[in-house]
Amino acid sequence: MLGEGILKGMAETARNFFGSYVSKERLTTVEYPEERIPTVEAARVFPFLVYDGADWEAGLRCVACQICEKECPPKCIYIDKSKDKKPDYVGKQQFYPSRFDIDISVCMSCQICVEVCPFEAIKMDTEYELATDDRFGGLLYDRKQLARSNEYYHSIHPTEASEVDARLGEEKAKVEAKARAAAEAAAAKVAAPAPPAPTIGGGS
Amino acid sequence: MATSPFFTDLDQIFIILRDWLVGFLPASWRPAACVVLEVIIIICVFPGLFALTTVFERKGLGRMQNRFGPNRVGPYGLFQPIADGIKALIKEDIVPFSANAVVHFLAPLSLVVAVFMEFAVLPMGRNMVLVDLDAGLLFFFSMSVSTELSVFMAGWSSRNKYSLLGAMRAVAQMISYEVVLLLSSVSVVMIAGSLSLSTIVAAQSSYSGIFPHWYIFTPWGLAGFVMYAIAATAETNRSPFDLPEGESELVAGYHTEYSGFKFALFFLGEYLAMFSISGLGTTLFLGGWSAPLSFLTFIPSWIWFFSKVMLSIFVFIWMRGTLPRLRQDQLMNFAWKFCLPYTLLTLIVTALWHFMGEGWMRWVVCTAILAAIYVFMGRVEMRSEHFGPRRYRYAE
Numbered sequence: 218m219l220g221e222g223i224l225k226g227m228a229e230t231a232r233n234f235f236g237s238y239v240s241k242e243r244l245t246t247v248e249y250p251e252e253r254i255p256t257v258e259a260a261r262v263f264p265f266l267v268y269d270g271a272d273w274e275a276g277l278r279c280v281a282c283q284i285c286e287k288e289c290p291p292k293c294i295y296i297d298k299s300k301d302k303k304p305d306y307v308g309k310q311q312f313y314p315s316r317f318d319i320d321i322s323v324c325m326s327c328q329i330c331v332e333v334c335p336f337e338a339i340k341m342d343t344e345y346e347l348a349t350d351d352r353f354g355g356l357l358y359d360r361k362q363l364a365r366s367n368e369y370y371h372s373i374h375p376t377e378a379s380e381v382d383a384r385l386g387e388e389k390a391k392v393e394a395k396a397r398a399a400a401e402a403a404a405a406k407v408a409a410p411a412p413p414a415p416t417i418g419g420g421s
Numbered sequence: 422m423a424t425s426p427f428f429t430d431l432d433q434i435f436i437i438l439r440d441w442l443v444g445f446l447p448a449s450w451r452p453a454a455c456v457v458l459e460v461i462i463i464i465c466v467f468p469g470l471f472a473l474t475t476v477f478e479r480k481g482l483g484r485m486q487n488r489f490g491p492n493r494v495g496p497y498g499l500f501q502p503i504a505d506g507i508k509a510l511i512k513e514d515i516v517p518f519s520a521n522a523v524v525h526f527l528a529p530l531s532l533v534v535a536v537f538m539e540f541a542v543l544p545m546g547r548n549m550v551l552v553d554l555d556a557g558l559l560f561f562f563s564m565s566v567s568t569e570l571s572v573f574m575a576g577w578s579s580r581n582k583y584s585l586l587g588a589m590r591a592v593a594q595m596i597s598y599e600v601v602l603l604l605s606s607v608s609v610v611m612i613a614g615s616l617s618l619s620t621i622v623a624a625q626s627s628y629s630g631i632f633p634h635w636y637i638f639t640p641w642g643l644a645g646f647v648m649y650a651i652a653a654t655a656e657t658n659r660s661p662f663d664l665p666e667g668e669s670e671l672v673a674g675y676h677t678e679y680s681g682f683k684f685a686l687f688f689l690g691e692y693l694a695m696f697s698i699s700g701l702g703t704t705l706f707l708g709g710w711s712a713p714l715s716f717l718t719f720i721p722s723w724i725w726f727f728s729k730v731m732l733s734i735f736v737f738i739w740m741r742g743t744l745p746r747l748r749q750d751q752l753m754n755f756a757w758k759f760c761l762p763y764t765l766l767t768l769i770v771t772a773l774w775h776f777m778g779e780g781w782m783r784w785v786v787c788t789a790i791l792a793a794i795y796v797f798m799g800r801v802e803m804r805s806e807h808f809g810p811r812r813y814r815y816a817e
Contacts, residue, residue, distance in 0.1 A: 218799055219796075219799025220799070223744065226743040226744065227739060227740070230485040230739060230743045231739070233484065233485050234485045234739075234742075236487075237484045237488075238484070244487060244488065244489065245488075246488050246489055
């Protein structure tokens with residue numbers, strides 16, 4: 218019959234109209250400033266620098282190797298290597314960045330810096346409200362603004378962070394075991410002043 | 422039902438207030454003062470209603486699409502029209518360099534003035550009509566036709582291809598559907614025997630049992646009302662007949678080159694036209710200011726009139742939320758090949774209804790004729806080549 222489709226359509230819109238007052242599932246709108254959708258674990262917005270411990274300056278994992286600076290496609294990372302060295306998480310003396318700036322107006326959130334970093338020092342943040350009224354200084358983040366604790370990293374990407382921690386722990390254990398073995402060897406050397414040494418060295 | 426003096430006073434409250442206010446003036450000034458006062462009230466009430474309708478339309482459309490609609494300005498977004506009004510007022514008024522500045526300026530003004538004139542003859546309640554003309558219906562239609570001139574003035578003077586195309590579409594559409602609009606109201610005139618809108622309302626305000634004698638409750642009245650509603654939607658350029666301002670094709674049609682308050686005037690004119698044409702439809706088919714059931718007559722007549730108008734506006738919004746826009750050829754075919762013949766048939770059936778006299782026989786005969794022709798036209802004519810999917814000769 219003529220007009221049947223119109224009536225069907227009108228019934229559908231009427232169902233929407235009244236249904237939107239009754240069922241909450243119909244209204245998918247999230248009223249943003251007041252309510253937010255929690256970010257998923259895989260979300261990534263903008264890189265940050267991870268530090269261990271309480272002091273951000275002492276705990277920065279970054280060793281200023283400048284791989285990320287070279288790999289960054291839009292070239293938004295600026296690193297100055299330090300003159301002196303500080304111990305890293307295993308106690309080895311390393312350089313550290315005396316300047317580490319990222320221009321967030323240039324960054325394209327590609328995560329390449331994270332993937333190339335051999336020291337697990339740079340990771341992706343989920344913070345997305347980065348607007349500022351200062352478009353020059355406000356968009357260039359220095360290392361203090363970029364530094365986030367390992368606990369924060371755990372809170373935003375729990376799975377990934379525990380994997381990283383396990384890997385770092387393994388490495389640290391390996392280094393420690395090596396150090397212990399070396400120390401034991403040295404101690405053994407000191408304790409037994411080599412009577413059989415000629416036999417080892419002999420035969421030549 | 423006998424009504425208490427309180428309800429009678431409430432019914433006539435605006436008349437009593439007007440007479441009290443005018444009573445302060447010398448007797449010779451009173452008639453003129455009455456008219457001025459009523460005009461001022463019309464000029465205040467309907468734009469106020471327009472402001473409310475814009476926000477309710479946006480909210481209603483939102484709900485039909487499962488979203489909230491405006492809810493930021495004031496409680497439930499009710500102050501949105503104030504924000505919109507301020508925005509329209511402080512915007513720059515741009516007149517294109519090559520436009521005809523005088524006509525460009527006059528077009529929105531003449532549109533709004535003509536639309537306001539339509540309200541002069543509408544009976545908005547018992548004794549509430551500005552001028553009770555004997556040929557009120559004729560006056561109404563002459564005013565509503567003159568809006569076409571304003572639309573074309575706007576489109577022509579803007580000197581923009583989109584404006585001109587929009588105006589040409591608007592004029593073609595409005596003239597086509599004007600015929601249907603006029604003819605569908607002629608059947609009411611045939612039965613009521615008068616062109617005066619007050620007489621037409623009075624003819625419908627009696628009851629049998631508790632049910633009113635509205636014309637929509639007769640076979641020819643229902644058919645006429647449907648045709649009237651379709652034509653009214655097309656006349657006011659509302660979706661699905663919003664081709665003249667189809668934003669996906671023509672930017673904004675005839676008001677592409679208008680900005681600021683001139684644009685707001687066009688917007689106002691469009692909504693006022695909706696109010697006035699709904700008011701006329703209410704008057705002709707829905708019993709004007711009379712109550713829908715006989716025991717509800719104690720509620721003031723003006724409340725009934727305005728609630729019927731707002732209900733029609735809701736249906737307009739509902740259709741806008743449902744139907745997609747027609748194509749130009751579908752629009753014209755629908756007007757000339759379906760609406761016009763069917764309206765002419767309604768006229769004949771109305772005459773038949775009139776001459777068959779009282780009794781159940783005329784109900785059966787008139788309903789049968791109208792329904793049979795409706796089904797026939799839907800089954801046979803509307804499925805013909807002209808209405809079906811368009812065949813592109815060179816694209817196949």
